[in-house]
Amino acid sequence: SLAMRQDILDLLENLPEEIKKLIKAGQRVADSLGYSVFIIGGFVRDLLLLNPTQDLDFVVEGNGHAFAQALYQELNRGQLTLHDSFGTARIEFPNGTHLDVASTRWEYYEFPGALPQVEESRLRDDLFRRDFTINAMALAINSDRYGELVDYYGGLRDLKQGExxxxxxxxxxxxxxxxxxxxxxxxxxxxxxxxxxxxxxxxxxxxxxxxxxxxxxxxxxxxxxxxxxxxxxxxxxxxxxxxxxxxxxxxxxxxxxxxxxxxxxxxxxxxxxxxxxxxxxxxxxxxxxxxxxEMKREALKFKEIQAALLAESSLNLSIMDQHLSGVSRNIRIALRYDPALEQSMNNYEQAVEQLKLEINGFALRKLGISEGPEIGRILKEIRWAWLEQKIHTPAEEKQLMLQLTEQRRK
Ligand code: ATP
Structure with a gap:
């Protein structure tokens, strides 16, 4: 209906400038090539749900590659990829968004002998091959039909009734x-x-x-x-x-x-x-x-650490640190969702967050500890002393450091 079209024009008008520019460029190219062009699928759905998304899908009643190439020239940015079959193409933009082009004439590419079909029924068929009614709507962008919703299968009704x-x-x-x-x-x-x-x-x-x-x-x-x-x-x-x-x-x-x-x-x-x-x-x-x-490796590593933690008779902070230092953030976060570890993990993360060693490898080298694994070991001992609350102040930390380096030098 006309009222509906006005609503859609308003929605289009309120889109972010960037997207509006893309649609307007699509319109100029569509008009000049004499193709009917539609935005299709998820973008239309999310526009009508008042939750517009970035990625545009154009469907072209005409040569998809020709449209994509002309649009690419019109926009003069991004990167164009033409896929050899079905007349599809993609333009990718530096900000990570992209725009896809498909043709309703892809049947020609697949079956050269196919009967000529009238344009309107090609769009109808294209939409019929989609998954759900809410994803099977098209929005005309040519200047004479701009904002007209093509909805053969009741997508708008289903959006309204939530089906x-x-x-x-x-x-x-x-x-x-x-x-x-x-x-x-x-x-x-x-x-x-x-x-x-x-x-x-x-x-x-x-x-x-x-x-x-x-x-x-x-x-x-x-x-x-x-x-x-x-x-x-x-x-x-x-x-x-x-x-x-x-x-x-x-x-x-x-x-x-x-x-x-x-x-x-x-x-x-x-x-x-x-x-x-x-x-x-x-x-x-x-x-x-x-x-x-990576996802497989992390799952196995996660299981390994989880099993090791659960096998400990008591989970004090330094024991946890022995298992967890150097472990990825993903794994540490996921461990909090094991009810058997939740409490300990929360305590541990909190303690580690507050932990700030004043001492570093440089200070240890100045005290005569030579470069190598020894430095790491001393730093860990100091870290665990903090976690076990054996030391509480920078002064005590320094004291412990001197003590540990003294022992090492002997
Ligand atoms: P999302 O918001 O998740 O990106 P989308 O609708 O954009 O949703 P895509 O997977 O990008 O989802 O698919 C784009 C369009 O292609 C859909 O809107 C739908 O029309 C069609 N489509 C995608 N997958 C299928 C499928 N398996 N069967 C039929 N049509 C599909």
């Missing part, structure tokens, strides 16, 4: 990653799955669709979930749906519930926390995912 709805009944069979995506969008926006979509998930899972999914693709979606603020709720939801048990072939003690939303945790930290209650065999099962070498 994740698939586009057809074979959606999850066709692409099982959409099960994880459904959970991700639902929990991110606090939406629910429409009744049919929920049934679609259950049916697909019962049919064993996850077994058709490659480990790479499952991992990719899992990593996207780790990046989300509401990651814990998403993980919980995957457990409730039976996705995790089905994928890993066993019921693992995922530690999802303990993570508060407002805690600003990195993906790596969330990953370690989520496996913090696993035993060695369970960790190996989790490590079947196609994770980076």
């Amino acid at each position: 994740i709805r698939f586009l057809h009944h074979l959606s999850f069979i066709e692409d099982p990653t959409r099960i994880l995506r459904a959970v991700r969008f639902a929990e991110r926006y606090r939406f629910r799955l429409s009744k049919e979509t929920q049934e679609g998930v259950a049916t697909a899972l019962k049919a064993g669709v996850l077994h058709k999914l490659s480990t790479e693709r499952f991992t990719q979606e899992f990593l996207l979930i780790l990046r989300e603020k509401q990651y814990a709720r998403m993980g919980q939801s995957l457990i409730e749906l039976g996705v995790m048990e089905e994928w890993f072939g066993e019921r693992l003690p995922w530690n999802f519930t303990r993570i508060p939303e407002n805690e600003n945790l990195t993906s790596e930290e969330k990953w370690l926390i989520s496996v913090s209650l696993f035993n060695q065999q369970q960790i190996n099962s989790a490590l079947s995912l196609k994770l980076s070498r």
Whole structure:
């Protein structure tokens, strides 16, 4: 409706200058090439949710490469990559954002003999191949249609009523990653799955669709979930749906519930926390995912340190320091989420934070300790003396240092 279009024009008007410039440049290029061009997918969804995002997806009724090249010249910045198939392209900007271009004419690239299709039905088909109605809306940017919402499948209605709805009944069979995506969008926006979509998930899972999914693709979606603020709720939801048990072939003690939303945790930290209650065999099962070498290495290191700490009969601060000094921040943060270690870890972090040795290697060398491991050992002893409260003042620290260097020189 007209009122709707005015609302959207207002939303577009209120976008950050940077993004508006990109859209306006897209419009000039679209008009001059005579192509209909749309912004599509997540950007449109988030714009309508009053929560605009940075990354633009353009879909072009025309030659995608030609559009991308002309846009790149118009913008005169960033880096252009043309992908050889399907007429897709990307422009990456120095600030880390990017802009993607796709063509509704990709069928031509794949099937040279395909019947010519009218433009409007190509856009409709392109949108129909998407995952959910809320992601299947397009926004016209040509000057004669600027701000017109193309919404064949009820995306706006579903945004308003807070529902994740698939586009057809074979959606999850066709692409099982959409099960994880459904959970991700639902929990991110606090939406629910429409009744049919929920049934679609259950049916697909019962049919064993996850077994058709490659480990790479499952991992990719899992990593996207780790990046989300509401990651814990998403993980919980995957457990409730039976996705995790089905994928890993066993019921693992995922530690999802303990993570508060407002805690600003990195993906790596969330990953370690989520496996913090696993035993060695369970960790190996989790490590079947196609994770980076770093994430695997940290998980094993985390388990090793956790086991070592739990094996200590008492966890005083200097014993903890022996296990924890030099250990990555990710691992130290994750250890706090093991209920058996929470208290000790908090005490330790607090003590370490207050710890400020006045003495350094330089001072020790001046006292005649030669360069080498000895210096490190003395510094550690002083550190532990502070942690065990055997010393309390810089003067006492100096005293201890003299005593230790004296012993060494003998
Ligand atoms: P996010 O905010 O997480 O980036 P997004 O919607 O931009 O969300 P992308 O993964 O970047 O998500 O996907 C861009 C668009 O491509 C989606 O909006 C959706 O229309 C489509 N899409 C992505 N993955 C699939 C899929 N597995 N099946 C169908 N369509 C998909």
